[in-house]
Amino acid sequence: MDDKDFKALALVRLDRAKELYIESKELVKMDSYKSANNRAFYAIEKCIKALLATQQIASETLLIMMIFM
Numbered sequence: 001m002d003d004k005d006f007k008a009l010a011l012v013r014l015d016r017a018k019e020l021y022i023e024s025k026e027l028v029k030m031d032s033y034k035s036a037n038n039r040a041f042y043a044i045e046k047c048i049k050a051l052l053a054t055q056q057i058a059s060e061t062l063l064i065m066m067i068f069m
Contacts, residue, residue, distance in 0.1 A: 003056065010053035017046035 001009075020043035027036035052058070 001056070001058070006053045006056045010050040011051035013046045013053060016041045017050065020046065 020039045024036045024039035025031075025045060027039060
């Protein structure tokens, strides 16, 4: 993957994180806290993966590195 691909990947992941965050807020309004927590967790995960993509690190590569360290 080149720089342009990683930038596009980061933007896609940030867009999904925003969607998940909005869903989480709506679920809180409906007193569905477990589901809201789930959505918030995945929003944070997408943000972290987007940050990794800005550094040209694929999250799968990071996972493999952590397993063998």
